[in-house]
Amino acid sequence: MSKHIIVGGGVYGAAVAWHLASRGEAVELIEAGSIASGASGGPGRRGVRANGRDQREIPLMVRAREIWPALHETLDTDPLFETTGQIQLFEREVDLAPMEVRAALQTRLGIESRVLGHDEVREFEPEVAPMVRGGLYCPGDGVAFHKATTLAYAAKARAAGAVLREGVAAARLIEKDGRVSAVQTADGEEIPVEGKLLLFCNAGVKPLVAPWIDLPLWSRAFLVAVSAPLAHNPVRHLVGHASRTLSLKREPDGRLMISGGRPGRWDYVTGRGTPIQEEVDLNVADAVAVYPSLDGLEVETADTDHLEAECIDKIPVIDSLPGNEHVLYAAGWTGHGWAIAPAVAELMRDWVLDGTKPRLLEPFAFGRFG
Numbered sequence: 211m212s213k214h215i216i217v218g219g220g221v222y223g224a225a226v227a228w229h230l231a232s233r234g235e236a237v238e239l240i241e242a243g244s245i246a247s248g249a250s251g252g253p254g255r256r257g258v259r260a261n262g263r264d265q266r267e268i269p270l271m272v273r274a275r276e277i278w279p280a281l282h283e284t285l286d287t288d289p290l291f292e293t294t295g296q297i298q299l300f301e302r303e304v305d306l307a308p309m310e311v312r313a314a315l316q317t318r319l320g321i322e323s324r325v326l327g328h329d330e331v332r333e334f335e336p337e338v339a340p341m342v343r344g345g346l347y348c349p350g351d352g353v354a355f356h357k358a359t360t361l362a363y364a365a366k367a368r369a370a371g372a373v374l375r376e377g378v379a380a381a382r383l384i385e386k387d388g389r390v391s392a393v394q395t396a397d398g399e400e401i402p403v404e405g406k407l408l409l410f411c412n413a414g415v416k417p418l419v420a421p422w423i424d425l426p427l428w429s430r431a432f433l434v435a436v437s438a439p440l441a442h443n444p445v446r447h448l449v450g451h452a453s454r455t456l457s458l459k460r461e462p463d464g465r466l467m468i469s470g471g472r473p474g475r476w477d478y479v480t481g482r483g484t485p486i487q488e489e490v491d492l493n494v495a496d497a498v499a500v501y502p503s504l505d506g507l508e509v510e511t512a513d514t515d516h517l518e519a520e521c522i523d524k525i526p527v528i529d530s531l532p533g534n535e536h537v538l539y540a541a542g543w544t545g546h547g548w549a550i551a552p553a554v555a556e557l558m559r560d561w562v563l564d565g566t567k568p569r570l571l572e573p574f575a576f577g578r579f580g
Contacts, residue, residue, distance in 0.1 A: 212405030213238055214549040214562065215393060217380045217418070220250035221356065221548065222410040224374075224538060225555035226361035231370035235405075237491045239372060240395070242379035242411070243481075246360035249543070251414055252516045253436050254467040255459055256356040256550040257448050260321040261296045261348035262431025264525045265341045266573040268319040269335070273553035273570075275321075275350055281552060285362040296351035297326065297334060299500065301341050309346040316348070324483060337444035337503050343496070351448055353459055356548055382413065383537070385417055390534045406562045407448045407537045413519040415541035422531050426522040426579055431474035431483035436511040437494055438462035444503045456496045465510070468493050471545060483514030508551070528554070528566070528574040538562070538576075 214230055216223045219241025231237045241247070260271040278291040300309060309325050316323040324347055326334065343535055354507040368374055379396040386392075390407060392400045403505045409415045413429040443466055457470040472493050474483040478510070489511050498504045521527060521542030531537035538561060540554070547554075558570040567575075 212236070213406040213480055214408065215401055215403050216240070216408045216410060217393065218248075218409065218411035218414070219243075219244075219245040219374065219376065220248050220365065220392060220412065221360045221363065221551045222555060223408070224360050224367055225551060226408060226410065226558050226562075227372045227374065228367035228370060229555055229559035231367050233374035233563065235562075237372040238401070239367070240378040240380060240393070240401070241374070241376050242414070244358045244376045245364045245374065247323060249516045249518050250548070251357050252434055252513050253511055254434065254461055254465070255538070256548040257296065257351070257457065257459060257546075258291060258354050259296050259348070259351045259448065259450075259546070260316065260549070261323065261346060261351055261548070262298055262450065265315060265319065266314065266525055267550060268548040269570050270553045272320040273556070274550045277552040278352070281359070282362075285359075285366055287358065287362040290359050290362070291352055291354040291553040293350065293352040294298040294448045295322075295334075295347065295349045296448040296450065297331065297345040297347050298452055299331070299335075299338065299342050299345045302453055303343065304361050305452040306344070309344075313346055321348060322350060330468070335446055335449070339500055339502055342500065353448055354548075355427040357518050366473060368440055373384055380414065380418060381404070383407075383421070385421075388487060388533060390531065391508045391539050393477075403536070405536070408558065408562070409537070409539035409541070412541050412543065413517045415539050416519070419531060419539060422533070423576060425527055425541065425576070427519045427527070429476070429515040429517050431476040432483060432517070432518055433469065433472040433474050433489055433493060434513045434516075435468040435490055435509045436461070436467040436513070437468070438508040438510040440466060440507070442503065444501045451496070451500065454496045454500070456493070456500065458501075464495075466504070468497050468509075470496075476514070476517060483517070485512035486512050518543065518545050523578075526574055528571050529576045529578050
């Protein structure tokens with residue numbers, strides 16, 4: 211039996227390792243840090259959001275929605291997912307027509323969605339500011355514990371026989387006779403590739419495949435701010451915003467997560483991020499502008515320690531390496547690959563076992579860039 215090698219111990223690497231090992235495949239996963247120490251780690255919960263996605267991702271989200279509610283039972287762990295509904299608020303009249311069109315499109319593709327008017331949005335979120343005109347509501351969306359999910363996948367993978375090695379960084383791919391034959395680690399070890407090689411190390415994928423292709427990706431450290439416990443948390447749903455860099459998630463311990471895509475400062479030498487105070491202040495200011503009762507909110511944690519890869523067209527690249535059909539990669543999740551992970555992991559498993567790229571992954575091919 212050929213051994214499959216996986217690079218990257220985030221949710222994708224851990225999930226695919228389990229899917230393959232549970233079907234009797236030999237799997238070895240290497241992770242530069244520890245499991246869930248990269249973009250799959252960090253504080254709080256992540257949004258499991260269909261609302262506002264690129265339409266090419268919607269079929270993946272439809273399948274992911276079927277998986278998430280019972281995933282904790284499959285992984286033998288505590289509940290991971292909570293259905294909260296998601297509302298993308300808007301303040302500008304110009305945003306109404308696009309939201310009406312998006313609601314119709316999402317509903318047609320299998321994601322129930324509707325536009326809330328001025329009064330109706332206040333039935334869902336009573337404390338939004340007067341200038342909020344309405345919102346696009348997606349009742350099936352929710353939140354999930356991302357680190358706990360990743361660790362649960364990893365535990366199941368180990369139990370199924372997969373070898374997961376932490377503190378082992380991939381430095382480059384070794385080519386022999388035109389074929390990728392091994393992964394060389396930062397310590398000089400050469401890990402032979404007998405079966406498939408799967409690259410799920412996100413920001414680390416681009417340099418590994420650079421000798422073959424130039425992926426249109428770049429890396430950013432995103433800010434995730436978490437408040438001190440609130441005596442009163444006015445946010446009832448998973449909340450986004452059409453014109454502000456803002457995402458709000460109500461945490462089960464009384465805290466509020468404030469994110470949305472504001473940057474931190476990344477140090478490639480230390481592999482750590484540093485929050486930019488101005489960005490923290492702007493994120494909080496947007497939250498207070500939309501929910502005035504949050505005035506005086508204290509930020510307890512400002513996390514920028516999780517590097518994310520962004521793609522030029524805001525959806526991931528999922529493909530095989532030119533001339534090396536046994537090397538599969540997925541990168542450039544642009545901060546929203548989390549929600550579709552259970553569905554994409556299934557498809558990657560099928561690709562490995564069947565040898566054919568699943569139809570739902572075709573829109574994410576590198577060839578779309580010409």
